[in-house]
Amino acid sequence: MDDMVKTAPQHSAGPSAKRHTLRTPSDLIDAGLATEADRATLEAVGERFTMAIPPAFRDLITHPDDPIARQVIPDSRELVTLPHEDADPIGDDALSPVPGIVHRYADRALLKPLLVCPLYCRFCFRREHVGPGGGLLSDAQLETALGWVRQHPDIREIILTGGDPLMLAPRRLKHIVQSLSGIPHIETIRIHSRVPVADPARMTEELLDAMETDRAMWLVVHANHASELTPQATKAIRAVLSRAIPVLSQSVLLRGVNDTVESLEALLRALIKARVKPYYLHHLDAAAGTGHFHVPVAEGQALLRQLRGRVTGLAWPTYVLDIPGGRGKVPIGPEYLDPASPGTVSTPDGEACSFT
Numbered sequence: 516m517d518d519m520v521k522t523a524p525q526h527s528a529g530p531s532a533k534r535h536t537l538r539t540p541s542d543l544i545d546a547g548l549a550t551e552a553d554r555a556t557l558e559a560v561g562e563r564f565t566m567a568i569p570p571a572f573r574d575l576i577t578h579p580d581d582p583i584a585r586q587v588i589p590d591s592r593e594l595v596t597l598p599h600e601d602a603d604p605i606g607d608d609a610l611s612p613v614p615g616i617v618h619r620y621a622d623r624a625l626l627k628p629l630l631v632c633p634l635y636c637r638f639c640f641r642r643e644h645v646g647p648g649g650g651l652l653s654d655a656q657l658e659t660a661l662g663w664v665r666q667h668p669d670i671r672e673i674i675l676t677g678g679d680p681l682m683l684a685p686r687r688l689k690h691i692v693q694s695l696s697g698i699p700h701i702e703t704i705r706i707h708s709r710v711p712v713a714d715p716a717r718m719t720e721e722l723l724d725a726m727e728t729d730r731a732m733w734l735v736v737h738a739n740h741a742s743e744l745t746p747q748a749t750k751a752i753r754a755v756l757s758r759a760i761p762v763l764s765q766s767v768l769l770r771g772v773n774d775t776v777e778s779l780e781a782l783l784r785a786l787i788k789a790r791v792k793p794y795y796l797h798h799l800d801a802a803a804g805t806g807h808f809h810v811p812v813a814e815g816q817a818l819l820r821q822l823r824g825r826v827t828g829l830a831w832p833t834y835v836l837d838i839p840g841g842r843g844k845v846p847i848g849p850e851y852l853d854p855a856s857p858g859t860v861s862t863p864d865g866e867a868c869s870f871t
Contacts (some may be wrong), residue, residue, distance in 0.1 A: 537568040548579050548588060560589035564804070565635045565646035569714045572634055575742050582740045582772040585808075587634055593804035599839075602643040604800040606841020615652045615660040619841060623672035623703075626660055628652050628691055630678040633713040638769060638808045640800035640837075645678055651687070661694050664701070672703040681710035681722065689725035696728045703731040707765065711736050712743040715751035723758055735763045736791060739772055741781035749789045756790055763794035766832065768815050769808045776821045783822070783830040793832035798847060800837055812836070816849040823849075823863035 540557035543549040617625035629651040853859040
């Protein structure tokens with residue numbers, strides 16, 4: 516694996532490499548996003564969790580505590596691990612039959628070809644595993660993972676995640692997509708990525724060509740704030756759509772980022788304007804050092820209840836919780852039917868009504 520770590524840059528270098536990605540405390544201080552007084556804290560957090568802020572994302576930060584900065588600038592509170600927090604909060608490791616594969620649901624599996632990202636979110640549930648040292652699956656490991664998929668005919672969908680699959684070199688991504696496309700029982704390939712918003716210049720024709728397949732290909736863009744949907748990001752998304760690849764979004768409900776009706780509405784509207792269908796709004800997974808981002812479920816339900824009727828149903832995501840320990844993902848409301856009073860339903864503004 517050491518060899519793969521050393522060779523990772525040749526697979527993950529892209530357009531933003533020509534500009535300066537912020538990776539160190541000195542980078543943050545020089546960019547005016549931290550002060551010299553912050554250096555010791557930044558170094559302490561950096562010893563445990565990776566930092567990277569690509570130029571396109573840096574350009575969105577207006578001050579060191581704005582909703583974009585909060586997602587990517589290290590915080591001293593990351594050094595506090597609460598009793599319920601875990602290095603593997605949704606139980607991926609226990610559900611991995613071979614390196615790179617996570618099999619949680621009967622008809623689909625995750626394939627993680629690398630653990631490198633264009634940026635490193637401070638709330639990531641895989642934060643203990645991702646980083647530039649994570650490298651890629653070796654050729655042998657990838658072939659073992661693909662072999663596992665071939666041997667499981669009940670698997671109909673493969674979800675490429677990581678890390679970020681769109682950080683792969685186009686030739687590597689093409690090899691994976693074509694290999695999966697050659698497995699008869701695979702009907703759908705889904706890619707989860709931050710690249711279209713974090714490094715939109717990386718969405719080249721060559722990378723788009725690598726996503727071509729005769730199977731159903733879907734892209735799920737991870738975005739948490741309306742300002743991430745820049746003209747450049749929208750252009751990258753439109754390029755994906757032009758290849759007949761539908762685009763969905765996945766967001767996390769985060770304190771100080773999108774935890775108001777106004778900010779959440781703006782995010783959903785920006786996604787729809789970019790022709791992205793909001794898919795999931797996640798309750799925060801309890802990864803180590805993420806407690807300052809936590810929004811209670813009841814508060815999340817109240818936010819969505821306030822949005823019902825304010826935004827089109829096209830913009831409506833499913834609010835979900837990944838049950839700790841790998842038990843699966845479930846929708847968590849809000850609920851409008853009254854279980855204690857059959858035939859009673861609440862309107863979006865809370866008025867009880869009867870129905871038959």
